[in-house]
Amino acid sequence: MIVAIAVTQPQAPARQARRNSPMYRAWQRYRKNWFAVAGLIWVVIFFIIGIIGPWIAPYSYTYADFLHMHSGPSWQHWFGTDTVGYDVFSQILYSIRYALEIALGATCVSFLIGVILGLWAGLAGGIIDVIVMRAVDFMFALPSFFFALILMVLLGKGIFPMILAIGVPGWAGYARLIRSLVLAMRNGEMVEAARALGASQWHIARRYMFPNVVGSMVVSLAFGIPYDLTAQAGLSIVGMGLNPPMPSFGNMLAQAGANILGFPWLLYFPAGVFAITLLSFLFVADGLQEAFNPKGGV
C-alpha cells in the first residue's frame, strides 16, 4: 500500500510542475496576445521561405529577362520585373534567405561575444569588470551602425563580412544584460538558500538560474533580430551591403526609390514584405516581453 502511494504520488505534482514552469506560463500569456500570435505566424512563414525559397523561386536571381524588362505583375513574373529584367518575386525569395542568414548570424555573433564578456565581467569582477564595462560605454557612445560601416570597409562585401560587421559591434547590450543577471544571481538569496540546502552547482544553474534568466535573454534576442535586419538593409541603402546582382531588401528599396516614376511595383512588394516582416518580429518580441515579464515594461 505504501509502495503504491509512493509510486502514484509523484505523477500529480509532476504535471503541476509543468503547468507552473515559467515557459508554460509565458506561453499561456503569449497566446492571448493576438498581435504576437499573428507576428509569430508570419515569422514562421518567413523562416520557411528563407529555407526553401531558392528552390521554389521561378527564376535564378542572376537571370535577366531582357524581353520583359520594366514589366508589371503578370502570370509570367508575379511581382513584375525590374529595370534589368530581374524577376522581383524571385529576388524577394532570395533576399529573404540572405536577410535571414545575415540577421541570424549577426545576432548569434553579438550574443556569443556578449555572453562571453558579460559572464567574464560578472564572474571575475575587479579590473576585468571595469575594463569590460568601459568598453560597453565606448560601444554605446556611438551608434553601432557606424562601426558596422567601418568594418565593412575592412572586411569587403559579402554575406560573411556582413554577419561580422553587424554582429561584432552589437555585443555591448548583451554583455551588459548578462553581467547584470550574473550579479543579481550570484548575490541573490535564492541561490544562497539553494546552496545552503546542499544543491550542486549544476542543479543550481539548471533549476534556479536558467529559468530566471531565460526570459530576459529570449526577449533581448527577439529584439536583436529585427534590429540586425534593419542594419543589413541600411548598409545596402548607403551602398555598403551586398553587391547588386545579389538580391537584398536594401538594394531593392534603394533601386525602387530611384526608379519610382513609372515602375511602382518595384516598390509595393519588397517594401511591403520587408515592413510586414519587421512588424512581425517586433510584435513577437513585444509579446515575449509581456509574456515573460507581465508586470514590467510599458
Added chain:
Amino acid sequence: MFYVKFLAKRFVAIVITLAAVIAISYIMMYYSPGGFMNTTQLASALAPLAAQDPAAYQKLMEQFQSRYGLNLPLWRQVLQYEWHTFTFNFGNSMQNPTLSIVSQLKGALPISVFLAFGSVVVSVVIGIPMGVIAALKRNSWVDYLVTTLSMFGQAIPSFVLAVIFVLIFGVVWQNVLPVTGWGTPADAVLPVLSLAAGNIGVVARYMRGSLIETMRQDFIRTAKAKGVKYWALVIRHGVRNSLTALITVIGPQFAFTVVGTVWVENIFAIPGLGKVISTAFTNFDFPMAITAVFILGGTIMLTNLVVDLIYSWMDPRVKLQ
C-alpha cells in the same frame, strides 16, 4: 564648482572616445583590401598608364601616398591624423583634392543637423499629446489606435518609410510635396516625417506608460482631493512629472535619428552629411569618411551631455556623475 568638475570629466571622456574611434577607424581602413586608387572608376582610368608606362604610374602612386601621408609608418599616420582632427585641420578629401573637407562639409552639416533636431522636435510635439491622450483614455479605442500606430512607427525603419513616401508623393499625389532635392522648406517635410515616425512611436509609448504611472501616485490623489481642475491636474501635476523621465529617452533616440539621416538623405537625394558619408565610404575616401564619423559622433555625444544637464536641471534629485 560641481558643474565645472562634471563638465570637465565628461569632456575628457568624449575626447578619449573620439580619439579611440578615429584610431580604430584609421587602422581598419589602413588594413582594408580596397583603396581609393583601386576603386573601379580610377583603376580603369589608370590602367592604360600602368600598362604603357609603369614608372610614371609608380611615381603617380607615390605622389598620392605622400600627399596623404600614407607612406609613413602606421603609428605615425594615426598620431598625425589624430592631431590634425583634434585641431580641426581636416585636410582635403581624396575625391576632391583641391577642396578642403571643411569647405565641403560647410553646406552638408547644417542640413543633417536640421533634419535630426527637426525630427526630434516634431516627434516630441506630436508624440507627447498622443501619449497623454492614450494614457487618459486607457483601454479605449483611442488608446489602441495610438499604441498600434506607435508600434508601426517603431518597427518600420526610416528608409522604408521614406521609400513609401516617395511612392505616395512621387506617383499617386504628384506635385503635392517634392520627393527629391533640397532647398525649399517643402523639401524638408517628407525626410523629417520619415525620421520622426519612429521617435513619435517611442515618445508616445513612453509618455503613455509614464503618465499612467504618475497618475497613480499619492500626490495626484491629494491634488484631486484639494479640488484641482481636471486639466490642471493632468498638465501641471501629471504631464510635468512624466516629462522629466522622457528627457532620458531623447538621448538614445537622437543617436538613432542620426543614423536615420544617413539612410533618408540617400533616399531623398539630399546633399547632407549622410550622403557625404555614403559616397566617402563607397569610394574609400578615408579622410572624408573619418571626418564625417568624427563630426556625427561628436554631435551625438555632446547632445547626450546636454540631455544629462537638462535632466539634472529639471529633476534635482538626479545625481550627475
